[in-house]
Amino acid sequence: xxxRIVCGLGLLGGKPCIHGxxxxxxxxxxxxxxxxxxxDILRAYPFLSVEDVEDAIRYAAHILKNDVVIAAEAGP
Numbered sequence: 001x002x003x004r005i006v007c008g009l010g011l012l013g014g015k016p017c018i019h020g021x022x023x024x025x026x027x028x029x030x031x032x033x034x035x036x037x038x039x040d041i042l043r044a045y046p047f048l049s050v051e052d053v054e055d056a057i058r059y060a061a062h063i064l065k066n067d068v069v070i071a072a073e074a075g076p
Contacts, residue, residue, distance in 0.1 A: 023048065
């Protein structure tokens with residue numbers, strides 16, 4: 001499903017990364033959140049492809065898709 005994303009305990013402590021790199025999905029999301037465009041990311045990291053960046057974003061969306069936040073009330 002996400003051919004460009006790999007995870008392994010020996011690679012960045014098990015964080016999902018772009019295959020063949022030490023660039024994590026988390027790092028790609030941090031770049032996007034800070035205002036970097038896809039073109040900005042590719043210019044700064046020319047060894048990445050458009051598909052790498054897009055797969056990282058799709059992977060993150062997929063992982064978060066069914067997350068539910070349940071608020072717990074504080075005790076007395």
